[in-house]
Protein backbone atom coordinates (compact mmCIF):
# COMPACT_ATOMS: atom_id res chain seq x y z
CA UNK A 134 0.00 0.00 0.00
CA UNK A 135 2.84 2.37 0.77
CA UNK A 136 5.11 3.38 -2.07
CA UNK A 137 7.51 5.86 -0.56
CA UNK A 138 10.94 6.71 -1.82
CA UNK A 139 13.52 9.07 -0.39
CA UNK A 140 13.71 12.36 -2.25
CA UNK A 141 16.32 14.70 -0.87
CA UNK A 142 15.53 15.76 2.66
CA UNK A 143 11.84 14.95 2.24
CA UNK A 144 9.97 11.86 1.26
CA UNK A 145 7.43 11.63 -1.48
CA UNK A 146 4.53 9.39 -0.59
CA UNK A 147 1.97 8.24 -3.10
CA UNK A 148 -1.34 8.16 -1.28
CA UNK A 149 -3.07 4.86 -2.12
CA UNK A 150 -6.47 6.52 -2.53
CA UNK A 151 -5.17 8.60 -5.40
CA UNK A 152 -6.36 6.70 -8.44
CA UNK A 153 -4.46 8.80 -10.94
CA UNK A 154 -1.16 8.03 -9.30
CA UNK A 155 -0.44 11.70 -8.66
CA UNK A 156 2.12 12.14 -5.94
CA UNK A 157 1.53 14.25 -2.89
CA UNK A 158 4.34 15.42 -0.68
CA UNK A 159 4.29 14.04 2.84
CA UNK A 160 6.71 15.71 5.23
CA UNK A 161 7.15 12.60 7.40
CA UNK A 162 7.75 9.02 6.34
CA UNK A 163 5.10 6.50 7.41
CA UNK A 164 6.18 4.13 10.19
CA UNK A 165 7.78 0.90 8.98
CA UNK A 166 6.40 -2.52 9.87
CA UNK A 167 8.19 -4.65 12.45
CA UNK A 168 10.11 -7.94 12.20
CA UNK A 169 9.00 -10.10 15.09
CA UNK A 170 7.91 -13.61 16.13
CA UNK A 171 4.65 -14.12 18.03
CA UNK A 172 3.83 -17.18 20.12
CA UNK A 173 0.05 -17.66 20.28
CA UNK A 174 -1.51 -19.91 22.92
CA UNK A 175 -4.78 -20.09 21.01
CA UNK A 176 -4.76 -19.09 17.34
CA UNK A 177 -7.89 -17.91 15.47
CA UNK A 178 -7.11 -17.25 11.80
CA UNK A 179 -9.99 -14.89 10.88
CA UNK A 180 -11.03 -17.18 8.02
CA UNK A 181 -13.61 -18.99 10.13
CA UNK A 182 -11.46 -22.08 10.84
CA UNK A 183 -11.43 -23.86 14.19
CA UNK A 184 -8.87 -22.46 16.68
CA UNK A 185 -5.42 -24.10 16.94
CA UNK A 186 -3.11 -24.35 19.96
CA UNK A 187 0.49 -23.15 20.25
CA UNK A 188 1.05 -21.47 16.90
CA UNK A 189 4.03 -19.33 15.91
CA UNK A 190 3.47 -16.30 13.65
CA UNK A 191 6.55 -14.82 12.01
CA UNK A 192 6.43 -11.23 10.73
CA UNK A 193 8.95 -9.45 8.51
CA UNK A 194 8.63 -5.73 7.80
CA UNK A 195 5.03 -5.84 8.99
CA UNK A 196 3.99 -8.77 6.78
CA UNK A 197 3.25 -12.30 8.03
CA UNK A 198 5.77 -14.71 6.49
CA UNK A 199 4.81 -17.98 8.22
CA UNK A 200 2.18 -19.51 10.51
CA UNK A 201 3.13 -22.92 11.95
CA UNK A 202 4.01 -24.87 15.09
CA UNK A 203 7.81 -24.38 14.88
CA UNK A 204 9.15 -23.00 18.16
CA UNK A 205 11.14 -19.74 17.93
CA UNK A 206 14.88 -20.12 17.42
CA UNK A 207 17.38 -18.37 19.64
CA UNK A 208 17.96 -14.82 18.44
CA UNK A 209 14.38 -14.25 17.27
CA UNK A 210 12.58 -11.27 18.84
CA UNK A 211 9.62 -13.03 20.46
CA UNK A 212 6.36 -11.63 21.78
CA UNK A 213 5.02 -14.28 24.12
CA UNK A 214 1.24 -14.50 23.86
CA UNK A 215 1.11 -18.16 24.90
CA UNK A 216 -1.36 -17.31 27.67
CA UNK A 217 -3.74 -15.55 25.27
CA UNK A 218 -6.01 -15.99 22.28
CA UNK A 219 -4.56 -14.37 19.14
CA UNK A 220 -6.73 -13.27 16.22
CA UNK A 221 -6.69 -10.62 13.48
CA UNK A 222 -7.31 -7.01 14.51
CA UNK A 223 -11.03 -6.32 14.21
CA UNK A 224 -12.82 -4.30 11.52
CA UNK A 225 -15.63 -2.00 12.66
CA UNK A 226 -17.51 -1.92 9.37
CA UNK A 227 -19.79 1.05 10.02
CA UNK A 228 -18.65 4.16 11.86
CA UNK A 229 -19.00 7.92 11.67
CA UNK A 230 -15.63 9.05 12.96
CA UNK A 231 -16.34 12.79 13.25
CA UNK A 232 -19.29 12.18 15.62
CA UNK A 233 -18.98 11.76 19.42
CA UNK A 234 -21.34 8.84 20.18
CA UNK A 235 -22.27 10.51 23.50
CA UNK A 236 -25.94 11.23 22.78
CA UNK A 237 -25.44 14.76 21.43
CA UNK A 238 -28.07 15.35 18.72
CA UNK A 239 -26.45 15.16 15.27
CA UNK A 240 -27.57 18.61 14.07
CA UNK A 241 -26.17 20.26 17.24
CA UNK A 242 -22.81 18.49 16.96
CA UNK A 243 -22.45 19.53 13.33
CA UNK A 244 -22.50 23.22 14.33
CA UNK A 245 -19.02 22.78 15.84
CA UNK A 246 -15.93 23.92 13.93
CA UNK A 247 -14.21 21.39 11.67
CA UNK A 248 -11.08 21.45 13.86
CA UNK A 249 -13.05 20.00 16.78
CA UNK A 250 -14.64 17.34 14.57
CA UNK A 251 -11.19 16.28 13.41
CA UNK A 252 -9.91 16.04 16.98
CA UNK A 253 -12.99 14.00 17.94
CA UNK A 254 -12.24 11.68 15.00
CA UNK A 255 -8.71 11.17 16.26
CA UNK A 256 -9.93 10.45 19.80
CA UNK A 257 -12.31 7.87 18.28
CA UNK A 258 -9.42 6.37 16.31
CA UNK A 259 -7.41 5.81 19.50
CA UNK A 260 -10.43 4.45 21.40
CA UNK A 261 -10.94 1.94 18.56
CA UNK A 262 -7.31 0.78 18.61
CA UNK A 263 -7.51 0.25 22.38
CA UNK A 264 -10.63 -1.89 21.85
CA UNK A 265 -8.76 -4.11 19.38
CA UNK A 266 -10.16 -2.47 16.23
CA UNK A 267 -7.39 -1.94 13.67
CA UNK A 268 -9.59 -1.04 10.67
CA UNK A 269 -12.46 1.45 10.58
CA UNK A 270 -14.83 1.61 7.62
CA UNK A 271 -16.20 5.14 7.78
CA UNK A 272 -19.70 5.41 6.32
CA UNK A 273 -19.89 9.21 6.25
CA UNK A 274 -17.94 12.16 7.62
CA UNK A 275 -17.99 15.90 7.06
CA UNK A 276 -16.44 17.22 3.85
CA UNK A 277 -12.85 16.06 3.38
CA UNK A 278 -11.96 15.75 7.07
CA UNK A 279 -11.51 11.98 7.08
CA UNK A 280 -9.19 12.07 4.07
CA UNK A 281 -6.98 14.52 5.98
CA UNK A 282 -7.02 12.36 9.13
CA UNK A 283 -6.01 9.34 7.08
CA UNK A 284 -3.19 11.36 5.47
CA UNK A 285 -1.93 12.27 8.95
CA UNK A 286 -1.96 8.64 10.09
CA UNK A 287 -0.37 7.31 6.91
CA UNK A 288 2.41 9.88 7.07
CA UNK A 289 3.18 9.00 10.71
CA UNK A 290 2.12 12.33 12.26
CA UNK A 291 -0.34 10.58 14.60
CA UNK A 292 -1.14 6.94 15.39
CA UNK A 293 -4.45 5.48 14.23
CA UNK A 294 -6.16 2.54 12.57
CA UNK A 295 -6.38 1.63 8.91
CA UNK A 296 -9.29 3.49 7.29
CA UNK A 297 -11.72 2.54 4.54
CA UNK A 298 -13.38 5.82 3.58
CA UNK A 299 -16.49 7.05 1.79
CA UNK A 300 -15.93 10.78 2.36
CA UNK A 301 -19.06 12.86 2.92
CA UNK A 302 -21.38 10.22 1.37
CA UNK A 303 -24.27 11.06 -0.96
CA UNK A 304 -27.74 12.15 0.17
CA UNK A 305 -30.75 13.85 -1.43
CA UNK A 306 -31.42 17.53 -0.81
CA UNK A 307 -32.76 17.60 2.73
CA UNK A 308 -31.70 13.97 3.24
CA UNK A 309 -30.15 11.97 6.09
CA UNK A 310 -26.71 13.24 7.20
CA UNK A 311 -26.97 16.25 4.88
CA UNK A 312 -24.78 18.24 7.31
CA UNK A 313 -21.80 16.24 6.01
CA UNK A 314 -22.10 18.25 2.78
CA UNK A 315 -23.09 15.55 0.30
CA UNK A 316 -26.49 16.74 -1.02
CA UNK A 317 -27.01 15.77 -4.67
CA UNK A 318 -30.01 15.24 -6.94
CA UNK A 319 -30.49 13.55 -10.29
CA UNK A 320 -28.26 11.06 -12.13
CA UNK A 321 -25.93 13.74 -13.56
CA UNK A 322 -25.14 15.23 -10.15
CA UNK A 323 -24.73 11.74 -8.71
CA UNK A 324 -22.23 10.86 -11.42
CA UNK A 325 -20.20 14.01 -10.84
CA UNK A 326 -20.32 13.75 -7.04
CA UNK A 327 -19.21 10.11 -7.14
CA UNK A 328 -16.33 10.95 -9.49
CA UNK A 329 -15.26 13.77 -7.17
CA UNK A 330 -15.27 11.48 -4.13
CA UNK A 331 -13.27 8.83 -5.97
CA UNK A 332 -10.78 11.52 -7.06
CA UNK A 333 -10.39 12.59 -3.44
CA UNK A 334 -9.57 9.03 -2.38
CA UNK A 335 -12.87 7.38 -1.46
CA UNK A 336 -12.50 3.59 -1.18
CA UNK A 337 -16.23 3.07 -1.72
CA UNK A 338 -19.29 5.13 -2.55
CA UNK A 339 -21.81 5.37 0.29
CA UNK A 340 -25.35 6.45 -0.56
CA UNK A 341 -28.24 7.24 1.79
CA UNK A 342 -30.95 5.36 -0.12
CA UNK A 343 -33.56 6.17 2.53
CA UNK A 344 -33.98 8.77 5.24
CA UNK A 345 -32.63 8.11 8.71
CA UNK A 346 -32.27 9.57 12.17
CA UNK A 347 -31.53 13.13 10.97
CA UNK A 348 -34.35 15.50 11.91
CA UNK A 349 -36.71 16.15 9.00
CA UNK A 350 -35.87 12.97 7.07
CA UNK A 351 -38.01 9.91 6.48
CA UNK A 352 -36.41 6.56 7.36
CA UNK A 353 -39.67 4.83 6.41
CA UNK A 354 -39.42 5.99 2.76
CA UNK A 355 -36.85 5.73 -0.04
CA UNK A 356 -34.76 8.85 -0.77
CA UNK A 357 -33.00 8.45 -4.15
CA UNK A 358 -34.69 6.92 -7.18
CA UNK A 359 -33.15 3.87 -8.84
CA UNK A 360 -31.65 5.82 -11.77
CA UNK A 361 -29.85 8.12 -9.32
CA UNK A 362 -28.47 5.21 -7.29
CA UNK A 363 -27.42 3.43 -10.46
CA UNK A 364 -25.46 6.44 -11.76
CA UNK A 365 -23.28 6.67 -8.64
CA UNK A 366 -22.84 2.90 -8.25
CA UNK A 367 -21.78 2.64 -11.90
CA UNK A 368 -18.98 5.18 -11.32
CA UNK A 369 -17.58 3.03 -8.50
CA UNK A 370 -17.85 -0.17 -10.53
CA UNK A 371 -16.15 1.37 -13.56
CA UNK A 372 -12.87 1.61 -11.66
CA UNK A 373 -13.23 -1.64 -9.72
CA UNK A 374 -14.58 -0.15 -6.51
CA UNK A 375 -17.79 -0.87 -4.63
CA UNK A 376 -20.85 0.99 -3.40
CA UNK A 377 -23.05 0.65 -0.36
CA UNK A 378 -26.57 1.86 0.34
CA UNK A 379 -28.03 2.86 3.71
CA UNK A 380 -31.49 1.24 3.68
CA UNK A 381 -33.88 1.52 6.61
CA UNK A 382 -37.09 0.69 4.74
CA UNK A 383 -38.05 -2.26 2.59
CA UNK A 384 -38.65 -0.13 -0.51
CA UNK A 385 -35.11 1.31 -0.33
CA UNK A 386 -33.64 -2.21 -0.13
CA UNK A 387 -35.45 -3.10 -3.36
CA UNK A 388 -34.20 0.12 -5.02
CA UNK A 389 -30.60 -0.56 -3.92
CA UNK A 390 -30.71 -4.11 -5.30
CA UNK A 391 -32.25 -2.90 -8.57
CA UNK A 392 -29.43 -0.36 -8.89
CA UNK A 393 -26.71 -2.99 -8.38
CA UNK A 394 -25.41 -2.14 -4.91
CA UNK A 395 -22.63 -4.30 -3.43
CA UNK A 396 -23.48 -3.74 0.21
CA UNK A 397 -26.48 -2.73 2.35
CA UNK A 398 -26.21 -0.88 5.67
CA UNK A 399 -28.86 -1.52 8.37
CA UNK A 400 -31.20 -3.51 6.09
CA UNK A 401 -34.25 -2.68 8.20
CA UNK A 402 -37.77 -3.37 7.01
CA UNK A 403 -39.51 -0.20 8.18
CA UNK A 404 -42.94 0.40 6.68
CA UNK A 405 -44.59 3.71 5.85
CA UNK A 406 -46.44 3.38 9.17
CA UNK A 407 -43.06 3.22 11.03
CA UNK A 408 -43.59 -0.41 12.04
CA UNK A 409 -41.01 -3.07 11.18
CA UNK A 410 -42.36 -5.90 9.05
CA UNK A 411 -39.90 -8.52 7.89
CA UNK A 412 -40.45 -9.40 4.23
CA UNK A 413 -39.18 -12.86 3.30
CA UNK A 414 -39.33 -12.25 -0.46
CA UNK A 415 -37.08 -9.20 -0.16
CA UNK A 416 -34.76 -11.03 2.26
CA UNK A 417 -34.40 -13.84 -0.28
CA UNK A 418 -33.58 -11.28 -2.98
CA UNK A 419 -30.86 -9.88 -0.70
CA UNK A 420 -29.49 -13.40 -0.23
CA UNK A 421 -29.64 -14.28 -3.94
CA UNK A 422 -27.83 -11.06 -4.89
CA UNK A 423 -24.83 -11.93 -2.70
CA UNK A 424 -24.54 -8.40 -1.27
CA UNK A 425 -22.90 -7.84 2.11
CA UNK A 426 -25.12 -6.57 4.93
CA UNK A 427 -24.10 -4.62 8.05
CA UNK A 428 -27.03 -4.98 10.49
CA UNK A 429 -25.69 -2.30 12.97
CA UNK A 430 -27.50 -3.88 15.92
CA UNK A 431 -25.49 -2.05 18.58
CA UNK A 432 -26.64 1.43 17.64
CA UNK A 433 -30.30 0.38 17.66
CA UNK A 434 -29.83 -1.22 21.08
CA UNK A 435 -27.93 1.80 22.45
CA UNK A 436 -30.61 4.22 21.26
CA UNK A 437 -33.36 2.13 22.86
CA UNK A 438 -31.43 1.90 26.14
CA UNK A 439 -30.81 5.65 26.26
CA UNK A 440 -34.48 6.42 25.66
CA UNK A 441 -35.60 3.91 28.31
CA UNK A 442 -33.23 5.65 30.76
CA UNK A 443 -34.79 9.03 29.94
CA UNK A 444 -38.31 7.64 30.45
CA UNK A 445 -37.25 6.10 33.78
CA UNK A 446 -35.72 9.43 34.84
CA UNK A 447 -38.89 11.32 33.86
CA UNK A 448 -37.00 13.50 31.34
CA UNK A 449 -38.32 11.96 28.10
CA UNK A 450 -40.37 13.96 25.59
CA UNK A 451 -43.75 12.68 24.37
CA UNK A 452 -42.07 11.44 21.15
CA UNK A 453 -39.43 9.60 23.15
CA UNK A 454 -42.08 7.93 25.33
CA UNK A 455 -43.84 6.68 22.18
CA UNK A 456 -40.49 5.50 20.79
CA UNK A 457 -39.80 3.50 23.95
CA UNK A 458 -43.22 1.86 23.90
CA UNK A 459 -42.20 0.05 20.72
CA UNK A 460 -38.48 -0.24 21.39
CA UNK A 461 -38.27 -3.77 22.77
CA UNK A 462 -40.45 -5.24 20.03
CA UNK A 463 -38.54 -3.28 17.37
CA UNK A 464 -35.14 -4.56 18.51
CA UNK A 465 -36.46 -8.12 18.78
CA UNK A 466 -37.68 -7.82 15.18
CA UNK A 467 -34.28 -6.53 14.04
CA UNK A 468 -32.57 -9.48 15.77
CA UNK A 469 -35.01 -11.86 14.07
CA UNK A 470 -34.41 -10.19 10.70
CA UNK A 471 -30.64 -10.52 11.18
CA UNK A 472 -31.07 -14.13 12.21
CA UNK A 473 -33.14 -14.87 9.11
CA UNK A 474 -30.64 -13.13 6.80
CA UNK A 475 -27.87 -15.24 8.37
CA UNK A 476 -29.90 -18.43 7.85
CA UNK A 477 -30.46 -17.48 4.20
CA UNK A 478 -26.69 -17.24 3.74
CA UNK A 479 -26.36 -13.43 3.49
CA UNK A 480 -22.73 -12.48 4.22
CA UNK A 481 -23.15 -10.36 7.35
CA UNK A 482 -20.37 -8.07 8.55
CA UNK A 483 -19.95 -6.43 11.96
CA UNK A 484 -20.38 -2.66 12.20
CA UNK A 485 -21.72 -0.76 15.18
CA UNK A 486 -22.57 2.68 13.70
CA UNK A 487 -20.19 4.13 16.31
CA UNK A 488 -20.40 7.91 16.57
CA UNK A 489 -24.10 7.97 15.82
CA UNK A 490 -26.18 9.15 18.81
CA UNK A 491 -25.31 6.94 21.83
CA UNK A 492 -22.89 4.44 20.25
CA UNK A 493 -19.27 4.68 21.39
CA UNK A 494 -16.04 3.52 19.78
CA UNK A 495 -14.53 1.78 22.82
CA UNK A 496 -16.93 -1.16 23.17
CA UNK A 497 -17.22 -2.53 19.62
CA UNK A 498 -17.19 -6.18 20.73
CA UNK A 499 -20.80 -5.64 21.81
CA UNK A 500 -21.81 -5.65 18.14
CA UNK A 501 -20.33 -9.14 17.87
CA UNK A 502 -22.24 -10.17 21.00
CA UNK A 503 -25.48 -8.98 19.35
CA UNK A 504 -24.62 -11.01 16.24
CA UNK A 505 -24.24 -14.06 18.49
CA UNK A 506 -27.66 -13.21 20.01
CA UNK A 507 -28.97 -13.24 16.42
CA UNK A 508 -27.82 -16.84 15.98
CA UNK A 509 -24.23 -16.64 14.76
CA UNK A 510 -21.60 -18.75 16.51
CA UNK A 511 -18.80 -16.75 18.15
CA UNK A 512 -16.45 -17.90 15.35
CA UNK A 513 -18.96 -16.69 12.71
CA UNK A 514 -19.15 -13.32 14.47
CA UNK A 515 -15.33 -13.06 14.56
CA UNK A 516 -15.21 -13.94 10.85
CA UNK A 517 -17.78 -11.14 10.24
CA UNK A 518 -15.35 -8.67 11.86
CA UNK A 519 -12.12 -10.02 10.29
CA UNK A 520 -11.73 -12.07 7.10
CA UNK A 521 -15.20 -11.47 5.67
CA UNK A 522 -15.07 -7.81 6.64
CA UNK A 523 -11.77 -7.45 4.80
CA UNK A 524 -13.31 -9.06 1.70
CA UNK A 525 -16.23 -6.59 1.85
CA UNK A 526 -13.68 -3.74 1.92
CA UNK A 527 -11.73 -5.23 -1.01
CA UNK A 528 -8.81 -5.73 1.42
CA UNK A 529 -9.00 -9.51 1.61
CA UNK A 530 -5.60 -9.90 -0.02
CA UNK A 531 -4.02 -7.36 2.35
CA UNK A 532 -5.29 -7.88 5.90
CA UNK A 533 -8.01 -9.56 7.99
CA UNK A 534 -6.64 -13.11 8.11
CA UNK A 535 -3.54 -14.36 9.89
CA UNK A 536 -1.76 -16.09 7.01
CA UNK A 537 1.44 -15.57 5.03
CA UNK A 538 1.39 -12.45 2.86
CA UNK A 539 -1.08 -10.49 5.03
CA UNK A 540 -0.27 -7.40 7.10
CA UNK A 541 0.28 -8.26 10.76
CA UNK A 542 -2.66 -6.40 12.33
CA UNK A 543 -3.20 -8.58 15.38
CA UNK A 544 -5.30 -8.67 18.55
CA UNK A 545 -4.62 -10.74 21.68
CA UNK A 546 -7.27 -11.23 24.37
CA UNK A 547 -7.66 -13.18 27.58
CA UNK A 548 -9.98 -16.18 27.51
CA UNK A 549 -11.44 -17.91 24.47
CA UNK A 550 -13.57 -15.69 22.21
CA UNK A 551 -14.33 -18.70 19.97
CA UNK A 552 -16.59 -20.03 22.72
CA UNK A 553 -17.35 -16.86 24.71
CA UNK A 554 -17.56 -13.70 22.60
CA UNK A 555 -17.36 -11.55 25.76
CA UNK A 556 -13.66 -12.49 25.94
CA UNK A 557 -13.08 -9.81 23.27
CA UNK A 558 -13.55 -7.17 25.96
CA UNK A 559 -10.35 -8.36 27.73
CA UNK A 560 -7.84 -6.82 25.28
CA UNK A 561 -4.25 -7.75 26.18
CA UNK A 562 -2.32 -6.53 23.13
CA UNK A 563 -2.88 -4.86 19.75
CA UNK A 564 -0.32 -4.83 16.94
CA UNK A 565 -0.39 -2.94 13.65
CA UNK A 566 1.97 -4.09 10.91
CA UNK A 567 3.69 -6.14 13.63
CA UNK A 568 4.28 -3.09 15.85
CA UNK A 569 2.86 -3.15 19.39
CA UNK A 570 0.42 -0.24 19.83
CA UNK A 571 -1.41 -1.48 22.96
CA UNK A 572 0.11 -3.71 25.67
CA UNK A 573 -2.00 -4.43 28.76
CA UNK A 574 -0.47 -7.77 29.76
Ligand SMILES: [Zn+2]
Nearest residue numbers: 227272486489
Ligand atom coordinates in the same frame (compact mmCIF):
# COMPACT_ATOMS: atom_id res chain seq x y z
ZN1 LIG B 1 -24.46 5.18 9.95
